[in-house]
Amino acid sequence: MARAVPETHDEILTAATRRFAATGYRGTSLQDIAREVGCSKAAVLYHFANKEAILTELMAPAIAVLQSLDERIALATDPADAQRVAAEGFVNLAVRFRREIAVLRGDFPELLAQPAFAHIQRISERLVDALAGHPERPSARIAALVLLAGISEACGEFLDLGEEVLRPALLALVTRGLEPVDRPAPPHSSTPVPPIHTED
């Protein structure tokens, strides 16, 4: 049953994304993915070296955006700016990669322990610090972690909502929820909260 157009590779990826998001990485067997694609388990393992390779490939785009966000946060001029960049950037990332983030739901700690995702943990920590604004203040860290985890966890529930609804709602929630950072030395600032633009 060899296909003329070898699109099986991408079909496996989309099927795996659906199944991982629905029942988790560990809760999805290669047999499940093969059944959804309509091929044999061996065919899945022909296109991918192993189960983990499927995960890393389908997460790659989201991880790339996360890394670029990390770099942009590092380039922020002050903590207040870093907080703004982190908040807007993460909301955009969460909205755009809803399905991929939903994949991580559940097996997050174990998956992060894998060497392929080792650096993600460090990025996440820096993201929490930037969102908190005052990383040394427990209440600020708590707010940042709850919002980060909540958005990651919940945006898988909003797969049917349009981005134009989800994005502003999440951004408003984050803006309300995070503790504000005193800007260092406002030179001529009259607008404490600049308008929100979405850029990747």
Place this chain on the structure above:
Amino acid sequence: MARAVPETHDEILTAATRRFAATGYRGTSLQDIAREVGCSKAAVLYHFANKEAILTELMAPAIAVLQSLDERIALATDPADAQRVAAEGFVNLAVRFRREIAVLRGDFPELLAQPAFAHIQRISERLVDALAGHPERPSARIAALVLLAGISEACGEFLDLGEEVLRPALLALVTRGLEPVDRPAPPHSSTPVPPIHTED
């Protein structure tokens, strides 16, 4: 190696709570629990009918409190009161049962699908409605779901924090994050909350 005092039952429960919270329900085998207790896998299955029975027993206290919270929400006089009861009640529950909630992290959807936890799903939906205040408004539902999921997800990270730090921080975050509900007929009160314009 029969013990004089049969405390194995409770040891299994505490070991299972630790392991479930660390690696998830599915990610923990009966062998893992037995190893941590220091007995055989068969001994674990002597004290509990099956793996699910361990989970239901260790979750029972938290579920009982959740159910009583559900009843108290149902008794609220108006949506604003229901929102306040739900917010305070859930924060208290989350702080108190941090470890038990961390157990659910990950396998939540699959575990809820089990008949023993069927009613929890309905309670969770009512909890989200109460927290949202305006369940018909997408932004309100989003805020409620993100905060609910975020607190559930994140409070497992705060096992070392004291309740006196965690509880007020979470309560403040929820109060800031949730969209306020217009009280039905304010006798003499003016709106104490700052205006937040999030209309869809």
Place this chain on the structure above:
DNA sequence: TCAGTAGCTGACCGATCGGTCAGACTCTGG
């Protein structure tokens, strides 16, 4: 003293997991 029972063990079971392998099929270039 001794039968009964609670507590526990090692051996074992069928099912399922991720992964391997030899071979078969189709298509294409020489």
Place this chain on the structure above:
DNA sequence: CCAGAGTCTGACCGATCGGTCAGCTACTGA
């Protein structure tokens, strides 16, 4: 026409899973 590459399959592997079972040990009450 045919060799070879790309694609896919069924059969199979060892490991691990949740769960069962017969039997051993130590204690207890009659």
